[in-house]
Each structure stands twice: as structure tokens, then as C-alpha cells.
Amino acid sequence: MAIKKIDGGVTAATGFTAAGAACGVKKSGALDIAMIASEPAAKAFAMFTTNAVKAAPVVVSMARVGAKRVGGIVISSGNANACTGAQGVTDAERMCETAALVCGKADQEFLVASTGVIGTYLPIEKILAGIKTTGRLLSRTGHTAAAAAIMTTDTVIKESAVEIMVGRQPVRIGGMAKGVGMIAPNMATMIATVTTDADICRQALETTIRAAVEISFNCVTIDGDMSTNDTVFVLANGAAGNTHILRDTKAAETFQAGLAVVMADLAEQMVRDGEEATKFVRVTVEGADCYGTAKKIAMKIAESVLVKCALFGKDANWGRIAAAAGAADVEFDPRTMGIAINGLVIMRDGGAAIDNQPALDAAMRERDIEITLDLKQGSGAASVLTTDLSVGYVKFNAHYRT
């Protein structure tokens, strides 16, 4: 199965245009309105935050994602339009309508997302003016500007794209994403948009997206907080002209693999850009009785404040790792447990076992840390990406609004 990395982000796939513009939501004057349009209109599927407190654009997009094809997506940054009641919903709907109108697709649905500070009404007139500007800028090379326009506390844009072969026909899948605080399982302060020119049936699209999201976006955590705005959009416009992909076929498998590469790449970029992080950490649990158990333990370790503080302090504190694993609310026998950091054993058979302290000290100074915990009780395995918890993170989040 050949999966080739390509350039182009959300406009890598045929038929997609994108743009970004500044409309003044961000005081800095940075880009804050992104648009993506599809010609022809695309099948859309999305996954949203499971937070009981959902932002207005989430409510609006949830209602709009259905059987009908959509013309595109509009995303604003700097203000999340969350906890804004009926006014927020009206504002989000006006964003969709204006975007459709400016793209000459007045009869089509647009989807909407917003990200930023919670609890303030959108400066809607500025935003509608911004949407009009953005609509005029839509182009096949606008992916970078769009990716920049969805950033909040992100320090770099996040894009990825691949080309796969469906039969003899090349098919493109590309995406952009923003993080970077409040990232937790089930998609916290994250907005990701993936576009593809695949011709694929709705069932196959949903199944492959759910599977790819589970092992990518749902396997990252920065601080265990889940936002009100998390959304993953996928648009599929069929412009590649490939043989129609059906569910449970070899072609669907190939498509899912390509989707997973793009999503995992975006997820990794989000974690690497974690707010004030000094470490990029992959926690892998092996030897569990099933995937679910492995993931629960990996997530508990990745979310442990004490483990994250130790990583910031370059301390291979296996006791905290073992204690976090034990707190995952799953049963296992700790007496066979082994833990390694960057391949160096630090726990064996449930007890301390540091074979090479100087090598371990050197490993802890690396930016990339791989924690591997083996329960030796089955074949279930899972990986979760996270960061350390730094002094800078606390300072940053203590004063984010001021």
C-alpha cells in the first residue's frame, strides 16, 4: 500500500480552494478568518466535542452535517463563540450564509467553526466583512493562509497531505489543524479539517474517519481539559474520478490508511506545538489484555501531572509512572510490569531496575521521550502522545486572558 506524502494541505486534493484573511478579531492584526470551498460540493462528515457545554458553531455544524453535500467551511479564530446563547447561534448561522453567498453557492450548506476565548459575543460585522474578503481570495494555493488563519496559541501552522492509489487513479487527502492547549481525548481545543477528492460512499467515509480519528486525534492529550469547540471536519468531493469506494473493501482500507497518516501527522504536530512544552512524549503500553486497557493506562500516564512535572525536571521517575498506571481503573498484576524510557530499562518485574544511569540521564535530556510500559499479560497495545508540564505552561495559562 503506497502512501506518498505530498504538499498542498487542504488544497492538495482536486477541486478545493482555500484562503485566509485578517478581519480584526485578533488585536495583533494576524489572520483570523479561514475558508475552504469545494467544487463540486462535497460529502461531509464531522466529529465534535463530547463536552456537554458545546459552542454555538458546534451546535450549528452538527445540525448541518447530514445527507446534503456542502459547499465549504468557514472558520474564525480569536473568539470561540462559546457560552454565547441564542445570539451565538444566530451569529454562527450568519457566518455560514455569508460564506455560501460570497462563494456563489447560496443554495448550499456551509459548515462553521470558531476557536479562541470563551464567553464573548463575536464581533459579527467585522467577521462577515472578513468572510467577504476571504471569499475573494480563494485559490488553489491558499492552504497556507487558511492554516495560519485558524491558529490561536499555536506557534506554527499544521498541514499534511498524502496521495494514495485507488485502482490506477491517484487520490489526494490533505488537512490542516490547530491546537494547542486544552487538548484532551475526544478532541479538545482542536479544529482539524481534512479534504479529499476521493469518490467514496457515505458509509465507508464515516467508518474510515471514525477509525482514523480513534488512533490519531483521540490519542493525544496536553492537559486533560476538553474544550467546548473541538471539531474534525472531513469533506470528500469525488473529483479524483476514482472507482467509487465502498465499505469493507480493499480500497476503503487504503483510504483509511491514508486518512490515518494525515490525521496522525496533524496530531503529532499539535502535540509538538504544545503550549510551552519542553518535551514531546510518546507513551506506549504493550502486553495488556486488549487495546482498550492499554489505551486507558497510556492515557492515565500521559495525563498524570506528577509524571509530566518529572519529565520537565528530566527525572526518570518510574515510581510515578507505575503509580499512574495503577490508577487507570483497570485490573492488572503489577508484578510482571516493566518500564523503559527511550529503550533503557527503568523497571523490571514490578521493581526498580536501572541498568545504566548515565545513559538514562542523557536520554532524559532529549526533547523526544518514549515511555514504554509492558504488562506482559496479553497482546493489547496503544500509544498516546503528550508533553511535559512546564513552568512556562502554568505562567502562560495563568495570564492567557490578560
Added chain:
Amino acid sequence: MAIKKIDGGVTAATGFTAAGAACGVKKSGALDIAMIASEPAAKAFAMFTTNAVKAAPVVVSMARVGAKRVGGIVISSGNANACTGAQGVTDAERMCETAALVCGKADQEFLVASTGVIGTYLPIEKILAGIKTTGRLLSRTGHTAAAAAIMTTDTVIKESAVEIMVGRQPVRIGGMAKGVGMIAPNMATMIATVTTDADICRQALETTIRAAVEISFNCVTIDGDMSTNDTVFVLANGAAGNTHILRDTKAAETFQAGLAVVMADLAEQMVRDGEEATKFVRVTVEGADCYGTAKKIAMKIAESVLVKCALFGKDANWGRIAAAAGAADVEFDPRTMGIAINGLVIMRDGGAAIDNQPALDAAMRERDIEITLDLKQGSGAASVLTTDLSVGYVKFNAHYRT
């Protein structure tokens, strides 16, 4: 129901003696062995960490707490005797046996706990010598030394005691505890010991302890981490000579109220001594459909890293509070939700509603913060105690071992 606060900690109740000594586990030379003895031997009940990785003393005490009366408890600090395998269990058993012997109670069970760094074998010869010293120091006034000898990163000793009336007979309930990091629901790095001279049946003892622990120790969280060593011991020796307390009686209710006062007092002292905390925070959720829902939401807010960073930054960030509430994995309608801080409204009917910004700014500078969230959907209510997340906490826990 008169509950009178008294002095005396774990020796406030008749028949209990206590002592603390230094045996060299702590390099600083601080007290590190505590003992409590009961004459006559006491009924014992204990609640332990639910962590799958249990320290050796937890395993040993779990096996010893049963129908048999116990002679006392021995606790060492500085080394947790956790992740120490079979050797750890042998060491913990030797601690119990030596303690019984030195108290002249060779035929009786002793219970054991240890707290401190994980994953290093106890310096057992030092500890056994320390137990012998401590046994000779047991006295009616040794409660303060005992409370000091169980401290790890605690900065102050934690004691509480009350006198209640059972019929016409005064009955005493006293306790000591240590925190202060790794404190989470279901009793994380915490050891608490409560002694009482009540004459009470085993069933009533267990029922009242479970109820009192639920609303005290199980309602505090510092960092969401759960330790391998958490234990709450209760010893009841019957020396008060009161009318035997039976389950589901008025007397049991009085006893439970007294127990809850002591435990809640110790729990509050633990949170107030939270590692490098700058805020003492009580999160109260009201108007939920039941206690369980209210507690889940309160705990989620109290554990939110972003909420805690905002509190450190003196920022009344109601959006983060609302987002954390929504992430509690319980269903509620956010449109009726209201939030107040120290009585000042910051959210009303699901939207921003700051009536008095200067008063709010002043409130955020207080050390004690009370967050009240009202769902207006029922009569369920619960409170959880926590701290902010400070720069000092991260620095402290990054370098705890070094």
C-alpha cells in the same frame, strides 16, 4: 447534637498513647517513625488506595485488618516501601512484629503504613531500631510528635479531635493526617489515622467510617494523582464506657457526625498545605439531579489544569469553569447554569454575567476562593476542596527526587 472541638489529636481518646522518633530514613534528621498504641486492644477498620499498584504496607495491613482487635499502628515516613516486591512485604511485616513486641503486645496484630519516595527498599535495620526507640516514648502527650513523624512534603502537622456525647457519656474521636502532593479522590498520597474510645459495634463502625470518608477525604484533590500508599485507619477501643453503639441508631448518627468533623477538618488542613499552593479552593455544585452528578462535576472542575492555572493567575475565568463542568461526562442543560466566585456572579443562564468587576478582581486576590456552580436542575449538591496550580508546584515536583 453537640460536637465539641478538643485538643489531643490521636491521644485525645482514652487508652491511646503515641510517639514519634527519628531513625535516619530522612537525611535531615527529622522525625520519621510514628507509633500509636491502644490499651485495651482496639477494633480496627481501614480504607485503602484503589490503585492497582499497592505498596507493601498496604498489602500487609489489608491482610491484618479483620475481625481481630489490634494493638496499634506503626508508620514510617521518607520511604514509601512501594514497588519493592516480596522484600517489601517482609519488611512491612517485620515492622508490625517489632512494634507489637516493643509494646509488650507480642500476641497482638499491629497495622503498618509507610509514605515517601517510591521504589527503594526500606533501610529496615534503622527502622526496626527506630521502632524500639519509639515504643519506649509512647505517652498520652505523644500525639504531636507522632503527627510530625508522618510528614513528608507537609509543612505543618495536621491534627483534629472532638468530644461527643453518647447518652450521658463523653466519647472522644481524634486524628492525625499527612498529605500533601499526589492527593486525589479515593485517598491519594495521604495517610490518616483516627482513634476513638467509643464502644461501637463493628457494623456501625464500618458504615459510619465509609460515610464520613466519602464526604471528607474523598472530596479533596490536589493534582488528580492517586498514590500507591493511601490509607485511612480507624481504631476504636471502647474505653469511654459508653452504651454500646449499634448501627442505624441515633448514637451511630452522632458518632458519624463527630467522625465527619474530624475527617473534614484533617482533609481541609491537607488541602491548605497543598504543595506550593497559593489558593485554597472550595468548588460547590448545586442544583444537580443527585449527589453523584454534583460531585462528578465539582471534581472535574477541581481537577482542571486550566482552571487551576487561571486561579493561580487571579483570573475569574468562568469559561474554563463551564468547559470543565461540561467535560464531566454527565448530562445537563448548560442554558440554566450559573456560576459565582465568593458570592459574586460571573455566569448567569449559561452566559457571561459579571455584575461587579472591581469586586471580582478583589475577590480573586483572596487566598480562599469559593466557586459555586448552580445547574438549577435538581437538589443534588456536593463540595470538593482543591488548590490552584502554581509555578512553584511544577518546580517542586520537577525536582522532588534530586
